Amino acid sequence: MGSTESKNKFKDFLLSQGLKSTNQRELILEEFLRAGSHLSTEELYIRLRKKHPRIGYATVHRSLKLFAQCGIAEQRHFGDGQARYEASDHDEHHDHLICVSCGKIVEFEDPRIEALQVEVAGEHGFSIERHRLELYGSCADCSSIT
Amino acid sequence: MGSTESKNKFKDFLLSQGLKSTNQRELILEEFLRAGSHLSTEELYIRLRKKHPRIGYATVHRSLKLFAQCGIAEQRHFGDGQARYEASDHDEHHDHLICVSCGKIVEFEDPRIEALQVEVAGEHGFSIERHRLELYGSCADCSSIT
DNA sequence: TTTAAGTTGAAATCCGTTTTCATTTGGGCG
DNA sequence: CGCCCAAATGAAAACGGATTTCAACTTAAA
Known part of the structure; x- marks a missing residue:
């Protein structure tokens, strides 16, 4: 937008x-x-x-x-x-990668993960409205320093 | 445990x-x-x-x-x-389905999603320490009421 | 036991969020 | 244009969960 x-x-x-x-x-x-x-x-x-x-x-x-x-x-x-x-991009959902060392936040999007989420939810009788996926770890910069 | x-x-x-x-x-x-x-x-x-x-x-x-x-x-x-x-189960990670209507929380686990997370993180130079995945929606009970 | 260090519970404090309230501002209407 | 009222503003107060303080109380080691 x-x-x-x-x-x-x-x-x-x-x-x-x-x-x-x-x-x-x-x-x-x-x-x-x-x-x-x-x-x-x-x-x-x-x-x-x-x-x-x-x-x-x-x-x-x-x-x-x-x-x-x-x-x-x-x-x-x-x-x-x-x-x-x-x-918000609105038509484009995305999730986040967060560097626990420097705090950098990177956005990403993966339709395969989204599809699996719907599938898994269905197996438990849920219909998904929204979700939250956050991956915490070290970014390339911070990994190379240590 | x-x-x-x-x-x-x-x-x-x-x-x-x-x-x-x-x-x-x-x-x-x-x-x-x-x-x-x-x-x-x-x-x-x-x-x-x-x-x-x-x-x-x-x-x-x-x-x-x-x-x-x-x-x-x-x-x-x-x-x-x-x-x-x-x-905590410790050797067994799991994620959560949360019903926005009745508050029910269901645990689930899907190795395919986990694998994709690692893959996606790698594409961005990140190594993952931990993650959070929550799916919000309606459970079977609440869906059938409405 | 005696004693030093850790623990407890009530109350105080912290800190981000949200609300209150007296005052100011936006904008529709004559 | 000016009037007027509802909405907006900013400073300060209130809020709510998490955390800390502190004097009294336990624990367990000597």
Whole structure:
């Protein structure tokens, strides 16, 4: 999903919900799209603060929730106790490789794994709505150092 | 891992770390093993409280951490913000199916998925230490109701 | 026993998240 | 344009689970 597309989708969402388009929301969305994925609320807040010191943490938090509601962002939890948000591709699901050493996060996608998930779930009578797959280990850089 | 085996492993662990075997720790471990898996600290605490009102939440919390440290339990997070613990099988890894409707948790294991995970990680230069795979959806019971 | 070190439970603290509330702002309407 | 009201904002407070503190109490080794 492109940057312009996300912005339009957000505007439509605000309109449809009777919510208002504000300067803060625009700034936050822009920074969110610019910043690359997997940011925590805190990280995004700090980035914004540099250029726009009057923006409050609560507004960043609330905006991220709105982004998630309208489908341009997704909330993730990688076990460090913080919620992280990533811009969503929407038609393209993906999973994550996380380096336990340097924290690098790589996205991947494998239809074979997805297919097996559906199969296994079926064997237990489940129909899957969504899933979470995270692989934790060492990336190439960190493996070579040790 | 059998119940007796876990108890012995815990005792060995305590000894090896210069920690003490106490009545509370025994009670908590017994109730933990009896209770079936995926309990939160809170849930285990409530169960214990019925028979042993003098046991404190902090002690339950600390004991569960010890169980995890010595390898007889594993901590899990299923996205409801609470840590849950399960007795660990240790040589047998498994993943989870979670019913979003009734909260039922089913364990499963699929070597084909595991193999693909290793393969995909390798393509990105990662070596996997551990992973998390959770499938969220509706179980057979809940699907048939709706 | 005596004693030093570890443990306990209640309460306090931590820390990310979420809410409150007084004030400000957006934008529809005359 | 200005008015007005609902929505939004930001600072601070509240929240909730996890963790720590600390004085009193156990454990187990000598």
